Amino acid sequence: MASSSSSSSCSSSSEKKITLKSSDGEALNVEKNVALEFEPAKGFLEDNSEEADDEAIVVPLPNVSAAVLSELIPYVKQRLELSAKPVQKKLIKAFDDQFTRHLSDDKLGELMLAANYLGVNYLLDVLCDVTADRIKNKSVEYVREFLGIQNDFTPEEEAELRAQCPWAFEGVDQD
């Protein structure tokens, strides 16, 4: 999916720059093929395709901050370059791992929301997988503490739910 959109028009469009405007009003210049990976930007560019000069187009992205965008853009750009070549899946995976390894939990959440809004599905999959990995095989208490989630069950409700499936809470990792 990513490779088909990029490889056909790679040489000509990668020269062209598009301006993205973030939620906090910052303008970021990106290559057109990168911008086309973002669904809202793609739609906007299609609607304004009669505009002769691409440079003049400013695409508003009111749900993404500049900080998040400036992390997303290099990722998408490199990912596009990778998938344009006939590289092994291993390399892409290694690249994804490298990108996600050092992300804080807050950043992970912000990126996930942005990837969801921008329709970058390959990134969304990777991020969701990483988030799931961080709570895999953990106890209920650990997950609540780790993510700072308020327990809104009453003790009775929780006891009842636990009694329904006592085997589900054995053998999880020690915190």
Place this chain on the structure above:
Amino acid sequence: MEDEEKINSERSTKRFKSKTMKNNSFIAPINNLDDGCLMHVFSFLSPIPDRYNTALVCHRWNYLACHPRLWLRVDQSVKDLSEPGVFPDLKTAVSVARFVMSVEVSFLMKQLSSVLEVRTGRYNKSSHKMNNCDVLLVALFQDLVIYFKVELFYTKPLPLDLVIQKYEVGSSKMTGIISQATKFAMQYFVFSNKICYFYTKPQK
């Protein structure tokens, strides 16, 4: 300027909230995710133990982690076949899910011959209620784990050894496994309906 500093310091304390905050009004960053996103995260978790554990974190997670959409569903009474993840019979469901399993269905049917675990809830003695519960059938074979979830009512107290039970299935077909296991469970259970959910993942 002062306000800005205040916001910044608030932000930095927020980062360490997970260990310290016990404030009612506090909303965890992960709960800013919309339902679709959060369910996508849960879809990467296996039913035991993770989905049952995440279900107990809070009400919203309970709803999402137990949502039928996280399972492939086999429902004979289903009319609207366009609904995603719902299939009229097990064979169709398996062949659609085949790319997940990367095993041919016919091959699968022959090879399915290993240990099956039945996991159920406990009868609530104090209230003598007819309880609705899931029976989770865990089948292991080759390099795959398949979880079948059947919704049941249970009416009699269960012997403790049924709560986690393993037994040999022999060389029955996949549909046979469900009927054998459920026949076994039928001594203690009355079916609420015949909807069966299943989920597969590669065995590690």
